[in-house]
Amino acid sequence: MKTFWLFLVYLLIALLVIVLGIILGDIGPWYFAWLVGTVMIVLISAAGGALLDTQEDEKQSPRA
Amino acid sequence: MEAYVILKSLWWLLLGVLLMGLAIMVGMDMGVGTLLRFVGRTDTERRVALNTIGPHWDGNQVWFILGGGAIFAAFPLIYATAFSGLYVVMLLLLWTMIVRPLGFEYRSKLPGTGWRNAWDWMLFLSGFLPMVIYGAAIGNMLDGVPFHFDWDMNSHYTGSFITLFNPFAVVTGLVSLSLSIYMGGAMLMGRTEGAVYQRARKAVIGGGLIGAALFALAGIWVSFLPGYQLVAAPDPGAAQTPLQQTVTVASGAWLHNFGAHPALWLVPVLGFAGMLLGTLAAGNHKPILTWWLGALAWIGVIGTAGAAMFPFMMPSSSDPSQSLTVWNSVSSEHTLAWMTGWTAVFVPLVLWYTSWAFYVMRGKVKSETIEADEHAY
Amino acid sequence: MINGTVVALSRWQFAMTALYHFLFVPLTLGMTFLLAAMETVYVTTGKQIYRDMAQFWGKLFLINFALGVSTGLTMEFEFGTNWSFYSGFVGDIFGAPLAIEGLMAFFMESTFVGLMAFGWQRLTKVQHLIVTYLVALGSNLSALWILVANGFMQDPQGAKFNPLTMRMELHDFPALLFSPDAQDKFVHTSIAGYVTASVFVLGVSAYYMLHQRHMALAKRSFRMAALFGVLATAGVITLGDALGFVGGHAQPSKLAAMEAMWHTEAPPASFNVAAIPSQREQRNLWTLQIPCVLTPLITHTMTQTVPGVDTLEAQAVQRIKNGIPAVEALKELSGNPNDAQAMAQFDAHQADLGYGFLVQRYAPNQDVALATSGDIAKAARDVIPQVAPIFWSFRVMVAMGLLMLAFFIAAVIFTLRNDAEKHRWLLKLALWMIPVPFVACEMGWLVAELGRQPWTVYQMLPTWMAASSHSVGYMVFSLAGFLLLYSIFIAVEMYLMVKFIRLGPSAHGSESPTRGGGSAGTYAPAAMLK
Structure with a gap:
């Protein structure tokens, strides 16, 4: 049951984000771009870091 | 009453709240700065004192920034006239204040005694001087400042900067300093133990008693000081400039509001009660109660100045009829309405997360933790 | 009445203190999000090294942050102390974003930065991560409101002049907030901060890699900063173009100066x-x-x-002629706000009020009614800002931007192959790149603010009348004070920064076993050793 409520809460947040995104995209397209762009930059950079760990692991113990 | 008059009055009150918030929160940090050399005899003791406010000084300082921003947004003409008129004093305030963040952040970064002593004295200066200037600025507002306007509202200050340190302003400056020492001491009592605690407690008692005595002195002085009275002016709800009113000056006129509304006497009483009961609370080792009573004392003291002057905010001693009042220096209705909306949303939010931050960092600051924590000041 | 020397000194003081402030701001804007990215990896993978990274770079960030806060206080004071006419004239609309900045952004940034530094032991991993994100969001929202305010000076949207209060007043808040100039400017500036932080982290990491120190930390920081930087640089260039597009329409005189276009x-x-x-x-x-x-x-x-300079000056002559009756009417209204005739005259000419002010400077006794056609011609020539410094600042900024893009692309290629440390030229170049984004940021501000001249608020308030009426002595005193203090500050900051970079992460007593690894390339993730 707890998971279901969590699911509902997230669903609600997602809907809210979509509505806000539509409004913001309409009147403040660059603000919207900043929001999306910043999230993207942070996540790609984070993923790049995690990827390096994998590469280093490969280097240390190359798969046979 | 029309909406604009209500908004004007509301923003006068909100500005008061901000000035109180600033005095309480920033004054507390500055009090710690002033006391740093005296409650801490060894380097570790000083670091303990510094770290009681370490996580909070930056957030607290925003009260100061917000105070400036709110005057700018809600009373642009006060911001313009006061900041430029009190130029040299404002610069001294600014220069001492901008050393403070560096003092916190850089002091313990290097081990040298000379380095640390130098920053300690910087922190002393940047705690002591701004609080004196803060109080002296309020004293000067009560006293009147020599300025006048051109037809296009360009302001001219005609006094010298020495006159800003007149005897009355020095007394109000010392009231402010005493209260900041009281609050700094109260914070130190709450977050330290041992020798630092004991010395801080003495500072609280001293600050409270001297503050109360000086506040009384300032009160008696004000009854002889020339006060300002609005004789003729446009309707408070009208859009106006300070060029359209008539103001007279009469000795003791600052007490007229109290005469007309005797309930206002409760405001200075609150100031005295806060300081004196707070001293008792400190004597009885109740740091949290001491802190809150000190906050009430600030509310009483600043409230007293506001109650005496209303609707005046910055009277002109050289051309009284061009004095700045709530009605003629305030922003437009539209701006005030928007600002009210933002304030209503964000001030509760700020209070909520600020108290959370204090909750997270609760408890006594111990010398062992500081020496182990590389992030400590 | 107005002393030209005082105005010039006020301009110098504001420019110096603002440019100085902006040496520290970009690093704050970008570093906070980079720290958040590092900490995100720590929280999601649980690898200790990312915590060390967040803490080490966090320490350098805080050294820089303190000066950003200090010098920011100056900016808040200076509008009132040195630009008092300006403050009274536009405070109704310009003060609002500044106050909201404090309320919404600066409180958030400052309250949580304390927890970010002091809360490592007291907060859960996720709580601390959220705190770091809030610091990043707070610092960038600060920039948002400041740039909304600046956007208003560049392209005054959402305001109206009220002759009864003799000032500009807010009449459309959304128009102020969503002004295209404010939007582009905010994104351009914020992302320029990301670029600055990336170059800084990349440069310092390269320094460690060159000396084979702290390899685990340096390689990861290099990788993250390179990716962060390449995307941010692309964004900065895109937004730079957008800003030129929007600004070109809103401020043709700035555009003409940027491109040195004398003739249409x-x-x-x-x-x-x-x-x-x-x-x-x-x-x-x-x-x-x-x-x-x-x-x-x-x-x-x-x-x-x-339009080139010739067209713009010809247009200005017309607008000045139309603005003169507006100033005359305003003077009448100042004495008698109920003068219906003056109000009607003002309404008819108010669109060019600012141009009327412009000629006031040259008119005899500063009475626009007496302005001759010679005075008008002089004022019309004023509407074109100083071309050479704007033209060249702009070109230097663009060149630096393109240089950084090329550099980041190279850095990304080598770091993705995981052999950046083998290319010493790249690492050395990375070190030399550190000043580049700072120069680019400062040049950008020069273009923006010099290009706005002769106006403080574009086409509304000329700079010559915006300053406080101080004596030259006061200005010399304050300039000397700032010069002295700021020189000491930068020396202390640079000293500490270099010292802590040299000491490296090991100096901050981290418990990670990987720190200070002497042997090149060999590294073991902290998690594996546990």
Whole structure:
């Protein structure tokens, strides 16, 4: 049951984000771009870091 | 009453709240700065004192920034006239204040005694001087400042900067300093133990008693000081400039509001009660109660100045009829309405997360933790 | 009445203190999000090294942050202390974003930065991560509101002049907040901060890699900063173009100065790659041109005309003539707000009020009614800012931007192959790149603010009348004070920064077993050793 409520809460947040995104995209397209762009930059950079760990692991113990 | 008059009055009150918030929160940090050399005899003791406010000084300082921003947004003409008129004093305030963040952040970064002593004295200066200037600025507002306007509202200050340190302003400056020492001491009592605690407690008692005595002195002085009275002016709800009113000056006129509304006497009483009961609370080792009573004392003291002057905010001693009042220096209705909306949303939010931050960092600051924590000041 | 020397000194003081402030701001804007990215990896993978990274870079960040906060206080004071007429004239609309900045952004940033530094032991991993994100969001929202305020000075949207209060007043808040200039400017500036932080982290990491120190930390920081930087640089260039597009329409005089366009050309106009502009002769003494490039660059079409200096000055003459009755009427209204005739005259001419103010400077006794056609011509010439410094600042900024893009692309290629440490030229270059984004940021501000001249608020309030009426002595005193204090500050900051970079992460007593690893390339993730 707890998971279901969590699911509902997230669903609600997602809907809210979509509505806000539509409004913001309409009147403040660059603000919207900043929001999306910043999230993207942070996540790609984070993923790049995690990827390096994998590469280093490969280097240390190359798969046979 | 029309909406604009209500908004004007509301923003006068909100500005008061901000000035109180600033005095309480920033004054507390500055009090710690002033006391740093005296409650801490060894380097570790000083670091303990510094770290009681370490996580909070930056957030607290925003009260100061917000105070400036709110005057700018809600009373642009006060911001313009006061900041430029009190130029040299404002610069001294600014220069001492901008050393403070560096003092916190850089002091313990290097081990040298000379380095640390130098920053300690910087922190002393940047705690002591701004609080004196803060109080002296309020004293000067009560006293009147020599300025006048051109037809296009360009302001001219005609006094010298020495006159800003007149005897009355020095007394109000010392009231402010005493209260900041009281609050700094109260914070130190709450977050330290041992020798630092004991010395801080003495500072609280001293600050409270001297503050109360000086506040009384300032009160008696004000009854002889020339006060300002609005004789003729446009309707408070009208859009106006300070060029359209008539103001007279009469000795003791600052007490007229109290005469007309005797309930206002409760405001200075609150100031005295806060300081004196707070001293008792400190004597009885109740740091949290001491802190809150000190906050009430600030509310009483600043409230007293506001109650005496209303609707005046910055009277002109050289051309009284061009004095700045709530009605003629305030922003437009539209701006005030928007600002009210933002304030209503964000001030509760700020209070909520600020108290959370204090909750997270609760408890006594111990010398062992500081020496182990590389992030400590 | 107005002393030209005082205005000039006030301008110098504001420019110096603002440029100085902006040495520290970009690093704050970008570093906070980079720290958040590092901490995100720590929280999601649980690898200790990322915590060390967040803490080490966090320490450098805080050294920088303290000065950002300090010098920011100056900015908040300076509008009132030195630009009092300006403050009274636009405080109603300009003060609002500044106050909201404090309320919404600065409180958030400052409260949580304390927890970020002191809360490692007291908060859960996720709580601390959220705190770090809130610091990043707070610092960038601060920038948002400041740039909304600046956007208003560049392109005054959402305001109206009220002759009863003799000032500009807010009448449309959303128009102020969503002004295209404010939007582009915010994103451009914020992302320029990301670029600055990336170059900084990349440079310092390269320094460690060159000396084979702290390899685990340096390689990961290098990788993250390179990716962060390449995306941010692309964004900064995109937004720079958008800003030129929007600004070109809102501020044709700035655009003409940026491109040293003295004469209006039939589209498609040619682009000056380099030039030696002469303000006095109103022409370029020498140019290097590419034909047909300017028009599509600025207007994104081939047919729209881009007005040159000659056209703009001719337009200014008309607007000044139309503005003179507005100033006269305003003077009447100042004495008697109920003067219906003056109000009608003001309403008819208020669109050009600012141009009326512009000629007031040259009119005898500063009475616009007495202005001669010679005075008007002088004022009309004023509407073009100083071309040469704007033209060249702009070119330096763009060149630095392109240089950084090229550099980041190279860095990304090598770091993705995980052999950046083998290319010593790249690492050395990375070190040399550290000053580049700072120069670019400062040049950007020079273009923005010099290009706005002669106005403080574009076409509304001329700079010459915006300053406080101080004596020269006061200005010399304050300038000397700032010079002294700020010189000491930068020396102390640089000393600490270099010292803590040299000491490296090991100096901050981290418990990670990987720190200070002497042998090159060999590294073991902290998690594996546990």
